[in-house]
Amino acid sequence: MKVELLDIHKHFGPVRANDGISLTIESGTIHGLLGENGAGKTTLMKVLSGFITPDSGQILLDGRPAPLRTPAQAIAAGVGMLHQDPLDFPPLTVLDDFLLGRQGGLFPNRLQARRELADLAGQYGFSLDPDASVGSLTVGERQQLEILRLLCLGVQVLILDEPTTGISAAQKSSLFATLRELAGQGKAIIFVSHKLEEVQELCSQVTVLRRGRVAGHVTMPCPTDRLVELMFGQVLVSGERQEMPLGQPALELLDLAVADGRLRVSGLNLQVQAGEVIGLAGLEGSGQRLLLRACAGLRRPVAGRVRLAGVDMTGQPYTRYLAAGVAYLPAGRLEEGLIPGLDLCEHVALTDRDCGGFFIHWPAARQRTAACIADFNIKGRPETRVEALSGGNQQRALLALLPPSLRLLLLEHPTRGLDVESTLWVWGKLLERRGQGAAILFTSADLDEILEHSDRILVFSGGQVTQALRAAETTVAQLGEYIGGVSVSRSTS
Numbered sequence: 001m002k003v004e005l006l007d008i009h010k011h012f013g014p015v016r017a018n019d020g021i022s023l024t025i026e027s028g029t030i031h032g033l034l035g036e037n038g039a040g041k042t043t044l045m046k047v048l049s050g051f052i053t054p055d056s057g058q059i060l061l062d063g064r065p066a067p068l069r070t071p072a073q074a075i076a077a078g079v080g081m082l083h084q085d086p087l088d089f090p091p092l093t094v095l096d097d098f099l100l101g102r103q104g105g106l107f108p109n110r111l112q113a114r115r116e117l118a119d120l121a122g123q124y125g126f127s128l129d130p131d132a133s134v135g136s137l138t139v140g141e142r143q144q145l146e147i148l149r150l151l152c153l154g155v156q157v158l159i160l161d162e163p164t165t166g167i168s169a170a171q172k173s174s175l176f177a178t179l180r181e182l183a184g185q186g187k188a189i190i191f192v193s194h195k196l197e198e199v200q201e202l203c204s205q206v207t208v209l210r211r212g213r214v215a216g217h218v219t220m221p222c223p224t225d226r227l228v229e230l231m232f233g234q235v236l237v238s239g240e241r242q243e244m245p246l247g248q249p250a251l252e253l254l255d256l257a258v259a260d261g262r263l264r265v266s267g268l269n270l271q272v273q274a275g276e277v278i279g280l281a282g283l284e285g286s287g288q289r290l291l292l293r294a295c296a297g298l299r300r301p302v303a304g305r306v307r308l309a310g311v312d313m314t315g316q317p318y319t320r321y322l323a324a325g326v327a328y329l330p331a332g333r334l335e336e337g338l339i340p341g342l343d344l345c346e347h348v349a350l351t352d353r354d355c356g357g358f359f360i361h362w363p364a365a366r367q368r369t370a371a372c373i374a375d376f377n378i379k380g381r382p383e384t385r386v387e388a389l390s391g392g393n394q395q396r397a398l399l400a401l402l403p404p405s406l407r408l409l410l411l412e413h414p415t416r417g418l419d420v421e422s423t424l425w426v427w428g429k430l431l432e433r434r435g436q437g438a439a440i441l442f443t444s445a446d447l448d449e450i451l452e453h454s455d456r457i458l459v460f461s462g463g464q465v466t467q468a469l470r471a472a473e474t475t476v477a478q479l480g481e482y483i484g485g486v487s488v489s490r491s492t493s
Contacts, residue, residue, distance in 0.1 A: 001027050001062055001078055001156040001188055003048070008057035010043055012388070015379075017043040018054070019212040025157070025205075030179055030189040032203035032220075034196070036231050036419040037392030038379055039209040041192045042084075045159045048190075049081035050074035061157075075101065080155035084162040084417070086142040090135030097134050098149050120148045124178045138284075140171030147178065158182060161192045165417050176202055194419035196227050232421050247274030249310070250407050250439035251295060256304035258290040265290055265463050266303065272439045274407070279450035279471065280443040281479050282460030288443040291460075292410045295441065296328035297321030309407060325407030331416060331443075333394040338386040344397060345369040345382040351401045372400040377425070392422040399429050409433055411442040415449065427453060447476045459483055 003025040010018040017040045025031040035041045046052040048059060050068040059066050061077055068074040071081075088097050098117050099108050114130055121128050126144045134142065143163060150158060160179070164172050179202065183189050193199055199206055200220060208215045208230040215230045249271050257266035265287035272278055280288040293299040295306060297318040305314045308324050330336035338347065349355045349365040369382040376396045380389050386397060395418060402409075414430065415423040431453075434440055444450050450457055451471050459466040459482035466482050 002060075003079075003157055003188055003190075004060035004063075005044070005048065006058040006060065008044060008047055008059075009055045010040075010047060010052060011055055016212045018047065018057075021057075021209070021212070021214055023207045023214065023217070025188045025190055027156075027188045028183055028186045029205060030183050030191055030203050032199040032206035033190055033192045033209065034194065034199050034206050034227065034231060035209035035215075036194060037417075037422050038390035039231075040212040041194075041209055042161055044209070045081060045161055045190065045192055048074070048157075049079055049159055051081070072101075075150070075153050075155065078154060078156035079159070080150035080153065080157070081159040081161065082143060082146050082150070082163060084165055086139075086146045088134050088142055088146060090133065092134050093130065094128050094132050094134060094137070094145055095130035097145060098130070098152070100149065101153055116152055117148065120151060124148075124181065125174065138167070138171070139165075140167040140175070143167070143171075143175065144178075151182075155187075157188045157190070159190045159192065162194070162417060163191070164193070164195065164198060172198075194231075196224055196420070199227070200224070228420065231419065244275055244435065246276050247437055250274045250276075250308065251441075252305075252307040252310075253295075254305040254307070256291075256294065256306065257302045258287075258294045258299055259302050260290055260299075263287060263290065263463055264302075265460070265465060268304065268465060270458070270468065272408075272441065274437045274439055275434055277434060277440045277442070277453055277455050278468075279454030279457045280441060280460065281447060281450050281457055282443075282483055284445070286460035286483075287463050287465070288460050289412060292328065292412060292441060292443065295408065296326055296410050298328065325403075325405060326410065327402050327406050327408070328410045329398050329402075329412065329414065331412035333391065333398060334387060337398050338394060340387045341385065343383050343385050344373070344378070344380055347386065347397065347401060348372060351403075372397075376400040376429075391417040392419065395422070395426060399426065402433075406433060406436075406438040409438050409440045411440070413444055414442055416445070423449075447479050450479070451476065 006022050008018045008021045021044055033041050043052060047054045050071045050073050053069055059068055066077050068077060068079065095110065095114055095117060099113050102108060117130055128141060128145060163175060179189050191203055204220055206218050206220060208227065210231060210233065251272040253268045253270040256268040257264065280291065282288055290299060294301050297313065297316060297320065300315055305312055307313065308326065313321060313324065334340050345365050348369045349360045352368055355361050355365040355368060366382050373380065376399060378396045378400065379393050386394060389397065415426050418426065430440060451474065454471040456468040457471055457474060458468055459479060461483055
C-alpha cells in the first residue's frame with residue numbers, strides 16, 4: 001500500500017509540531033523518518049494512524065483520500081502503529097491481548113485465535129506463550145506481540161516509533177529481520193528514529209524532519225555527516241574527554257549485598273572518588289538498578305555497608321541521602337522522575353527551597369522556572385505540563401531540577417531516547433557536575449557511551465559483577481563477553 005501525506009499541519013497552541021509536511025512511502029519499502037527530539041516525527045505518525053486529527057492536509061492510501069480520524073478507522077484502512085511504549089494490557093494474557101480489536105463480540109473463537117497466534121509467531125520466529133501474562137514479557141516480546149496483533153488485523157502499513165528503545169541487541173536483530181521480511185511481502189514499513197546507525201542499516205529511503213518541517217529526502221546509503229546536517233542544520237562535533245584530578249572518596253561500598261526477588265547482587269566492594277565517573281554495563285535486570293537504588297537510599301541492603309564521604313548511611317531513609325548531596329535520575333522520566341499533570345513551574349516550586357516552604361512564593365517560582373528554561377534550553381513554558389514535553393525536554397527538565405550542590409549523582413540511562421545533539425548536551429551538563437566534584441554512577445545500554453564517558457566500568461551478568469575495569473583499557477568486544485558471562489568475577493576496588 002502506497003502512502004502519501006500532503007501538506008499536513010498540526011499545531012498545539014503556539015507550537016507548530018507539523019508545519020506543512022509532505023512525504024510519500026512506497027509499498028514494499030522500509031522508509032526512515034529521522035529527526036531530533038521534538039522534530040514532529042511522532043505527531044506526524046499519530047496523524048497517519050488516527051490518534052491525532054490534523055488541522056489541515058490530506059492522507060492518500062493507494063491514491064485515494066483516507067480521512068483517518070480514529071485508530072480504529074486507520075486499522076480498518078490497513079494502517080497500524082507500534083508505539084514506543086506498546087499499547088498493551090499487562091494484566092491480560094498474551095492470547096487475550098492478541099484478541100483485542102478483533103471482531104467476534106463478547107465470545108471470540110479462542111481456539112482459532114490460539115492457532116493464528118502460533119502460526120504467525122512461527123512464521124516470524126517469535127516465541128510467545130499464549131498463557132503468559134503480558135506484564136511478564138520483555139519490551140522486545142511486547143513489541144513482537146503487538147506486531148502479530150496488527151498483522152492479524154490486516155495491517156499493510158506498519159509504523160514503528162523508536163522501536164529499539166529498551167531492547168537488547170539480539171532483540172533488535174530479530175526485529176530488523178522481521179521488518180525486512182514484511183517489506184519483502186509488499187508491506188510499507190515506516191521506521192521512526194533519531195538513531196543514525198539504525199536508519200543507515202535498515203532503510204532504503206529516509207525523510208528528515210527539523211522543527212516540524214521536512215528538511216530533506218535522501219536515498220540510502222547517505223554519508224552520516226549529511227544526515228546530521230539535515231537533522232540539526234550543522235555538523236556536530238563531540239568534545240574530547242578531559243582528564244581531571246580526583247578528590248576524596250565520595251562513595252564506599254563494603255561487602256554490599258542487595259536483592260529483589262530471585263536476583264541478588266552480593267560481595268560488592270567499591271570506592272568512588274569525587275569527580276570520578278563509573279559506568280554500569282549489562283543486560284536489563286542484571287542488578288545495575290538495584291545497586292543505584294541502594295546507593296540512593298531507595299533500597300535497603302541485605303548485607304554490607306554504604307558510606308558517603310566517610311559517613312555510614314546504611315539503612316538511613318531516602319531523605320537523609322538527599323540531605324547528604326545524593327541525587328537519583330531514574331529511567332522512567334514520567335513514572336518516577338516527574339509528576340504528570342503538573343507544569344514546569346509547579347515542579348520548580350516543589351524542589352527549589354528559595355521559592356518558599358509551606359506557602360509557595362509563586363512570583364519567585366515563575367522567575368526561577370523561566371531561568372531554568374533559558375539555561376537548559378527547554379522547549380516549553382512555565383505553564384507547560386511535563387507530559388507535553390518531548391523525551392529530550394523531559395530529561396533537560398530533570399537536570400534543571402537537580403540541587404546546585406551534589407556529592408553523588410546516580411543515573412539510569414541518562415540519554416535513552418535522545419538524539420545526537422541532546423545526548424552531547426546532556427553529557428556536557430553531567431561533566432560540568434563532575435568538574436564541580438560530584439561522583440557519577442550511570443547505567444546505559446549503549447556500550448560506546450559507557451566507554452566514552454567512564455573512568456571505570458562494572459559489568460553485571462546475572463547478579464555477578466566484574467572487577468572494576470579501566471575504560472581506557474577496555475573494548476566493546478570485551479564488554480560484550482563480560483555481559484555474556486565470560487570471565488566474570490567479584491568486584492573489588
